[in-house]
Amino acid sequence: FDSMCPVMSEWTMQTHYEKNHAGYVKKTNEILKSRPKLQKSSLALLLTQAKGHLFDMAAQHFNHVFWWYTLKPFSEKAPEPKGKLYQMIIRDFGSISNWRQDFIAEGLKRFGSGWCWLIVDEDGKLKNVTTPNAQIPNFFKGKQPLLVCDLWEHAYFCDYATDRKAYLQ
Numbered sequence: 001f002d003s004m005c006p007v008m009s010e011w012t013m014q015t016h017y018e019k020n021h022a023g024y025v026k027k028t029n030e031i032l033k034s035r036p037k038l039q040k041s042s043l044a045l046l047l048t049q050a051k052g053h054l055f056d057m058a059a060q061h062f063n064h065v066f067w068w069y070t071l072k073p074f075s076e077k078a079p080e081p082k083g084k085l086y087q088m089i090i091r092d093f094g095s096i097s098n099w100r101q102d103f104i105a106e107g108l109k110r111f112g113s114g115w116c117w118l119i120v121d122e123d124g125k126l127k128n129v130t131t132p133n134a135q136i137p138n139f140f141k142g143k144q145p146l147l148v149c150d151l152w153e154h155a156y157f158c159d160y161a162t163d164r165k166a167y168l169q
Contacts, residue, residue, distance in 0.1 A: 001013040001014040001017070003073035003074065004071065004073065004074050005074060006074065007074050007159075008156075008159055009158065009159050011158065012155075012156075012158050012159050015154075015158075016150075016154060016155060017068070020064070020152075020154055021060075021061070021064040021068075024057050024058075024060040024061045024064065025061050027053075027057040028054065028057040028058045028061055031053065031054045031057060032054070035054070038050070038054075043058060043061065043062055043065075044062075046058050047059060047062060047136070055134070056133065056134040057134075059134040059135065059136055060134045062136060063115055063134065063136060063148060063150070064150070066145060066148050067115075067148050067149070067150050070147050070148050070149070080096055081096070085146070088120075088125075088126050089126060091126075092125050092126040092127075093126065099118075099126075099128070102128050103116060103118065103128045103149075103168070104165065104168045104169060105128075106128040106129065106130050107130065107149060107151055107164065107168045108164060108165055108168070109130065110130040110132070110151050112132065112133075113132070113133055113151060113152040113153065114130050114131050114132045114133055114135070114151045114152070115130060115131050115135075115136075115148050115149065115150060115151055116128065116129075116130045116148065116149040116151055116168070117129050117130070117131065117137050117145050117146075117147065117148050117149075118145070118146045118147040118148075119137045119143045119144060119145050119146060120143070120144040120146060121142065121143055122141065122142030122143060126146075129143075130151065149168065151164070155167070
């Protein structure tokens with residue numbers, strides 16, 4: 001939990017994982033108790049079939065799992081993307097700096113809670129997009145998420161208060 005210090009505190013990471021994310025998993029499992037036909041579904045399949053509160057809880061679980069895998073331990077100089085991803089960023093944004101600025105700008109445009117994503121769209125182009133609340137990019141229709149950032153206040157409030165821009169940077 002301390003691997004993101006000093007950009008995110010150990011307390012924020014531990015609370016986020018053990019309380020927020022664990023809560024979504026627990027609520028998903030509670031709802032599934034009354035839905036035996038969905039109990040053996042993979043998370044991805046469940047997201048195609050779930051509606052309402054079940055979708056919200058399962059999608060928040062998916063989004064958080066994706067986010068945990070997106071995060072890397074803090075280092076003074078984060079590694080630059082390489083290979084095909086680097087080439088795609090240059091092609092679609094002009095530079096790493098332009099991509100980063102666009103990602104931050106997209107995250108700042110999202111009113112309220114949600115998620116900021118780097119995706120490959122159905123045409124094979126990289127785009128930064130946001131989704132509200134528990135929504136996910138429609139990867140069932142060709143949008144492939146590559147990176148995600150949690151925009152819910154619980155992800156950053158204790159470390160950054162209301163300064164979402166500092167958190168995204």
